[in-house]
Amino acid sequence: MVATESMAPPRLGVEGAAIVVGGGAFVVCGVVALLSFWGRSLPIAGPGSVGQFAAIAAGIVGFLTYTAGRLWHRQGLTPFEASDGRGRGTAGRATGADIVDTFAIALAYGIVALLGWLVLGAVLADGFQDATVYFLSAAVLAGAVIGVTAYAVFASSAGMDLMRLSTLLAAFAVIGILTAMLSAPDPHWWMLHLSALGMTRSVSSLAFNLTLIIAGVIVTAIARYATDARGIEDPRRHAAVLRVRVGLILIGVLLACVGIFPLNVSQVLHNVSAVGMVLVFALVVFWVRAALPEAPRSFFVLGYVFFAAIVVALVFFVIGYYVLTAAELVAGVLVFSWLIVYLRVSGAAAPAVR
Known part of the structure; x- marks a missing residue:
């Protein structure tokens, strides 16, 4: 069993860690949402809604999860696998520019998560006119949104490269300008x-x-x-x-x-x-x-x-x-x-x- 696990592709290790991070975010944020929503029925979107809560929490979790994903490699806050200019492995540690770039990308992920879920909440609210969500269901939905965000951002962060950065840049620009x-x-x-x-x-x-x-x-x-x-x-x-x-x-x-x-x-x-x-x-x-x-x-x-x-x-x-x-x-x-x-x-x- 040990030999089999040691021969597993590195990508499986990233997926396993992302599942743990996403599951942890689902449980923690679900409990917080349950305590915040207790005894209330909430609108889908707008002020005080489940959509607003989930979007704000997803934005914060997206920022923190991206940072955690980069630290997971134990190379410091480098935007890619290492800071040699194209993401090729080196023994170097993060420089000041690496840290600034990493936080900028993390902020972009957080904003994409925030705005993306806000837009989806508004679309769903238009599809379910005047509908409200019972507090237990709202807590589960909010936890699921945040868990999915944490999983996706961590997996992307741990394997960040120029290809994924291009996707982030496109999504960030489109969502930001459309908003x-x-x-x-x-x-x-x-x-x-x-x-x-x-x-x-x-x-x-x-x-x-x-x-x-x-x-x-x-x-x-x-x-x-x-x-x-x-x-x-x-x-x-x-x-x-x-x-x-x-x-x-x-x-x-x-x-x-x-x-x-x-x-x-x-x-x-x-x-x-x-x-x-x-x-x-x-x-x-x-x-x-x-x-x-x-x-x-x-x-x-x-x-x-x-x-x-x-x-x-x-x-x-x-x-x-x-x-x-x-x-x-x-x-x-x-x-x-x-x-x-x-x-x-x-x-x-x-x-x-x-």
């Missing part, structure tokens, strides 16, 4: 521009600006882990990789600055950050071929097509065919989409680690 759109106090915000979502003192603006800031931090982490120049002997390729790294870091910083400086705070800094991000993206698209020559040709063509589409969208805005919101959405979606594809291609190009 801001759906909760905007002015339903006609789109008549102005996309940045109008971040100009009010509301939950919508908080979600919009926080999404941009955290996404920017994640992109700067991508720059370090997806552009490892060590071991590259060709000086031209080494320089190209470093250029791409600097470009990605600038994109991340400028993206965060778009959220840090909403239009109502500083129009100049906001616009410089937004335009600068698109300009740097254009440079990176043309630099990446020399930095990652092993990537498929379709990846390079995709970048050129995206760049051309952004130029066309901006021209349409200038001639009055597009409103500013449409041009911003096209540019933002294409830049994010390319970053996600680049992250996956870079991860696929990295040597597999076991």
